[in-house]
Amino acid sequence: MATTFPSLLQKHARQRPGDPALREKEYGIWQTWSWQRAEQEVGWMAAGLAALGFAPGQNLAIVGDNRPHLYLMFLAAQALRGVPVPMYQDAVAAEMAFVLQDAEVRFVFAENQEQVDKMLELRASVPGLAHIVYDDPRGLRNYDQPGLISVDELMALGRRHLQQHPQRVAESIAAVRPDDVAVILYTSGTTGRPKGVCQTHAAFIGSAEGGVVTDGLNSADNVLSYLPPAWVGDFLFSMAQWLVAGFTINCPESAETVAIDMREIGPTYYFAPPRVFEGMLTSVSIRMEDAARAKQWMHRRFMEVARRVGADILDGRPVPFGDRLLYGLGNVLVYGPLKNAMGLSRIRVAYTAGAAIGPDLFRFFRSIGVNLKQLYGQTETCAYVCIQKNGQVKLSSVGQAAPGIELKIADNGEVLVKGVSVLKEYYKRPDATAEVMDAAGWFHTGDAGVLDHDGHLRIIDRAKDVGRLAGGAMFAPNYIENKLKFFPQIKEAVCFGHERPQVCAFINIDFEAVGNWAERQGLPYAGYVDLAGKPEVLKMMAECVEQVNADLAAEEGMEDTQVARFLVLHKELDPDDDELTRTRKVRRGFIAEKYGVLIDALYTGKAEQFIETAVKFEDGRTGKVSATLKIIDAKLFAPVRGAA
Template sequence: MATTFPRLLQQHASQRPGDPALREKEYGIWQTWSWQRAEQEVRHMAAGLASLGFAPEQNLAIVGDNRPYLYMMFLAVQAMRGVPVPMYQDAVAAEMAFVLEDAEVHFVFAEDQEQVDKMLELRETVRGLTYIIYDDPRGLRNYQQPGLMSVQDLMALGQQHEQQQPGAVTHSMAQVQPDDVAVILYTSGTTGRPKGVCQTHASFLGAAQGGVQTDGLTGRDNILSYLPPAWVGDFLFSMAQWLVAGFTINCPESAETVGIDMREIGPTYYFAPPRVFEGMLTSVSIRMEDAARAKQWMHHKFMAVAQRVGADILDGKPVPLGERLMYGLGNVLVYGPLKNAMGLSRIRVAYTAGAAIGPDLFKFFRSIGVNLKQLYGQTETCAYVCIQKNGHVKLNSVGQAAPGIELKIADNGEVLVKGVSVLKEYYKRPDATAEVMDAEGYFHTGDAGVLDHDGHLRIIDRAKDVGKMAGGAMFAPNYIENKLKFFPQIKEAVCFGHEKAQVCAFINIDFEAVGNWAERQGLPYAGYVDLAGKPEVLTMMKECVEKVNADLAAEEGMEDTQIARFLVLHKELDPDDDELTRTRKVRRNFIAEKYGVLIEALYNGSAEQFIETAVKFEDGRTGKVSANLRILDTKVYPAVRSAA
């Protein structure tokens, strides 16, 4: 197998030139790029960059939604021995400015007018930003700024350059080495400024090869590429595994049409973070609440069968004939239509990663026949540390060490990793690299975990977030929060308890799910703040919390971390307000500081607390949201000891 991204592209173009490599839906019609066309256009893009003065080891920033030319730009940059640096397309200007300055970027690929406008604004303050290349020309006809050009103009330049210097791009592709940096991915920055993670061709292709072999992926598979291209998971699946397996990547028309496009394409291989699967389940729950009583009865009847035997049937375990027949009937009447509605009918393998997934949510999808598995990793490990193999899926673990990976648990419980996928370094940060890499070559993940007797890894929480209750019990906030977020009515949760006598929580309602419920109850509301404070909604949230407490009471070591008090926040936690990262991970310390008055009220016995909070709106304006929040006490259950 070829050992770099550009050489793999050349290999596919040579061996299967007419097979589909990429598709894009535009104006309702799917457009296809063959491997031969993709390789030719990558070559023209690379030559165009060379004609503009792009040099080896130079960085080029990429920002936009999932588009064929965006993925081809990754390859064009690599073909010139440069390094692509993807940025989150919804990031604010200040976040982008940091990446552009830190990576010393002179060239940017921007998808459309929205991203071009950001880059033109940033060019006034970011030194050296010279060329802005765009994909979608809509709205840009009258833009005449220097250094601004379309990708079509870039390819035309490249064709001229190739005529003048034939073979230059081919020679450059041949010079790319496996140990060259293939991409710089900036971390989400949960604890400070993002760091640029330098990953080589060898590390990402090694990770991709392990996944492809484990799941038997081939050129006949299809995936939908819809996750942020700046996220390590998308680079693993939509770039590295795409080129190793040679399957087809499909780019949706827009974020709003992903569900429709899923059903049209019928992907055989699917990847999504837990929040996407949570959203699917919430959508199913809302539809069932609106369904006729007969349909509701049938849904509950057959979902009970699925919960009993669905996962065992998927894993090929023995199941009584009667239950198999009932499950088969359920597949015709309930599970099949459900999977079709979610675009999962043809799925052979589905993965989730990026955050812990609740066991109940995990079991739901496996019970209806979706081969959902967990992948564990970080940006620093190409999202590749543990992988769950078919027939060896445990709901409470993230699987065994992936091919080419060694695992070790440190004395403090931290997960240590060595192997093919570990980062080369942090960009211009030898100090930060030294902090996470030890003398034996192990990467310190920052996650706390345990290995069971089968070598399956169970992630408890972030090592820095695991604390101790005042009584000595281990406090793992993320573990509790994921249990809360299984309920479709709860979108986000933040738990507190380190060095405290009891656990307390903030909860965000899911506005769509709770709003739908309120409308069916004939409960009027004026907006998010009003709905979140309704007594009926608070009662619903209390019931959810108490169900989680009952679960925790039955888990050894978790019984003392039941939630004693909670409140429902008056606003959604938002990346634009710095409360979440762009990948929607909680910025725990920031939230604790910002909402200190609410935490104090939770622990001093107050029944309610007034708060006023500054917020940023999508159009850039700022404002304030205020509310008088009620604080509720919940039932805490005695520990349930399992029989010996």
């Protein structure tokens, strides 16, 4: 049984040697690597590396865009019981230096001249960097630095090495064990220096098998590989699932041609972060604005049908015959052409992850028949913790525990994970490993979440930001604040509730958006303070809060965190007044201290409160702004049990 990446490659090469394993578009033409050719070139690359002195346990850095030889180099290093270490191709040389030094890299695969130049520059600070293998020879003809070799020269060296040691690579592959480290993926380092996440063959193959079974992936599927190879998601989709399911991965000609190449390939399985789907929807909206009136009317009419029944049809739920007929007509006239224009016409399964996706965006793609789902995971879990199964998609959740995964919510609300996908360790960082792995083997994700009655997980905040109401309910301020800021009329929101009986909020209006609204209503105002206190504006804010409360009432675990009372601040929260950071993050503690009188008024039942606040102007002057603020009691809703 094939239990490592190189042995999976061998299995496909023997069972279906002529089937396409990889494609690459070059000079406008798709070039194909069969499984037999892929295995052959991996063998030559591995033998070439062995001839240069690459030994078991050594790390090989890989940097470049999605290319067949890049993916095959992963396998060549693994075939020698070495460990590939991918790096982000858009990183500057200085950012790569830490990874090369930390991983003690002597061998690098660099795609092209740009990446080779970075590696040559780094030799001064990484003296152990002995060998640089490049793929694309353009611009490198006159380079004669020691240790620089093309991938074609490496394979030629490998062929000569195999003539003398014909069993060298085969014996090495047979010695690879499932619990060997298959890849080291470095974290972004946003909360400290980057850490190398060591993941085994067994972890990634087990994660891939769970996804393949869940979605019925098979050798007939096609995937477009265009996301950074250093990202855990690409390693899961373009390496692990590729070798488990045996589908074809397709490498676009360049980042600029991804949309065109996608329409040509017509992938059946697709992954993209929310921003890509947002871009698709934006381009559709722009095209519709320029369309003829008849086409705009038809688009609106059939999108109404899609919003009403599209997701139900996709999930196989009963839909009235008339609506099903209308939807079928809409598919011919609107949805089909839309999907074709976006390259999604053949999609069976599409995933998004990495950031929260707006419910309207999610609903749009599912309504036109794109089986878009969410997954949840981290680099430390092979991007594999939760999966949304067909027919069980909830807009507000990231799905249920994936096959082979156990989930638990800690007392502080943190999501804990145990199972097949959890990291082996951080490279040379036992201290960091001990911080995230407890004695019982649970990985601490750092995310706070809630499990509903169906076992669906909803991520609500970072665990360090989560508190508790006096009654014991979890209080996730950022989660509620983000819901409020979804409304264009609300620029900023600050929620309070930790160790208090209920949630109360400060709200900042968006002066431009609300000002434009007021002008259209013929409502006069004299500056921010006046506009923020208008009864009509307060009513608008109450309606926004009411809608958020209705949403919270329908979310298990969040029913008790509805906003009970709120006020609209008389001034905008400002970094110059130390109320926000320079990246516009709320300084919650400072605000609570500065506006303590307002918080007291919210929690003591007052109907209004006078406040005078010192402010700094852009020209450096200081002054004061004062107002009597109305305090509004928001409408609360009974919990909606069993809501999706």
